[in-house]
Amino acid sequence: MRILVTDGMDKGAQAKLAEMGHEVVNQFFEPDELGKALRDFDVVIIRSKTKIRKQQIDEAKGSKLKTIIRAGVGVDNIDVAYAEENGIAVKNTPRASSQSVAELAMAHMFSCARSISAAGQTMREGKWEKKTYSAGFELCGKTLGIIGFGRIGQKLCAMAKGVGMDVIAYDVYHVPGIEQQLGMRYAELEDLLKEADILSLHTPAIDGKPLVREETIAKMKDGVVIINTSRGGNVCEEDLLKALDSGKVRAAGLDVFAEEPAQNAALYTHPHVSSTPHIGAGTNEAQARIGAELVEIISKL
Numbered sequence: 001m002r003i004l005v006t007d008g009m010d011k012g013a014q015a016k017l018a019e020m021g022h023e024v025v026n027q028f029f030e031p032d033e034l035g036k037a038l039r040d041f042d043v044v045i046i047r048s049k050t051k052i053r054k055q056q057i058d059e060a061k062g063s064k065l066k067t068i069i070r071a072g073v074g075v076d077n078i079d080v081a082y083a084e085e086n087g088i089a090v091k092n093t094p095r096a097s098s099q100s101v102a103e104l105a106m107a108h109m110f111s112c113a114r115s116i117s118a119a120g121q122t123m124r125e126g127k128w129e130k131k132t133y134s135a136g137f138e139l140c141g142k143t144l145g146i147i148g149f150g151r152i153g154q155k156l157c158a159m160a161k162g163v164g165m166d167v168i169a170y171d172v173y174h175v176p177g178i179e180q181q182l183g184m185r186y187a188e189l190e191d192l193l194k195e196a197d198i199l200s201l202h203t204p205a206i207d208g209k210p211l212v213r214e215e216t217i218a219k220m221k222d223g224v225v226i227i228n229t230s231r232g233g234n235v236c237e238e239d240l241l242k243a244l245d246s247g248k249v250r251a252a253g254l255d256v257f258a259e260e261p262a263q264n265a266a267l268y269t270h271p272h273v274s275s276t277p278h279i280g281a282g283t284n285e286a287q288a289r290i291g292a293e294l295v296e297i298i299s300k301l
């Protein structure tokens with residue numbers, strides 16, 4: 001098969017695909033050129049930079065392109081229903097990056113608790129602001145509210161329990177026996193918003209109102225910390241910024257943004273924001289596991 005890789009992929013997995021007799025081409029295409037280019041490939045593998053929408057599908061449909069694979073969890077950068085209606089299957093690698101994303105959420109929690117991101121910046125500027133950054137807080141004993149209790153949420157829970165946090169989670173689906181197994185409890189969303197000292201989001205972005213917005217922030221504890229390693233669309237950035245400025249939200253750890261690359265500089269450079277450029281799955285381990293999942297998917301096509 002001819003396989004197009006637009007946003008990079010683990011080199012070992014690419015070598016494996018070549019060994020299996022496939023031709024792998026690494027090339028990024030601008031949105032207006034992508035659809036036509038796809039006609040020459042059986043499979044396209046994308047990460048988050050490439051978007052495959054109606055325009056690209058219209059240009060590629062009826063060609064040899066049969067499969068779009070998202071090397072990651074979310075398929076929100078693909079018009080899945082339209083692709084499938086036009087005979088193009090959409091697949092993803094939902095398991096491979098959970099540990100890495102959960103670890104980044106944990107890292108942002110520590111960063112918010114001790115202002116690691118902001119304090120580190122002042123050190124780079126040659127300053128020694130020990131007094132300013134000596135009013136941190138411990139994670140131990142705090143209540144973590146996890147919204148979306150799938151693979152990533154569960155891994156985050158296990159780590160948070162390890163540092164002595166209490167964990168509550170909201171999800172429409174309740175995994176039988178997991179409360180006893182992980183020592184956490186499920187809660188209604190309203191209760192979780194009221195009880196959590198730190199809130200971490202692990203759901204896909206849903207159309208309509210973002211989960212974190214003025215109205216939901218108002219229900220949260222004063223001084224709450226918000227971590228988002230899921231999708232930028234889950235947070236209204238303007239409302240979060242206002243809440244950070246007023247102190248209602250003490251700090252936020254953000255890996256994902258409404259637009260990427262992030263556009264809202266007032267938010268991502270805010271002194272109480274720990275920000276990273278969508279690197280949740282950006283570890284060698286996750287990329288190797290994603291590569292192995294991609295090889296498995298392609299071997300079954």
Ligand code: MLT
Nearest residue numbers: 047048072073074097281
């Ligand atoms: C995912 O959905 O797995 C991530 O957002 C992957 C990424 O693009 O880095």
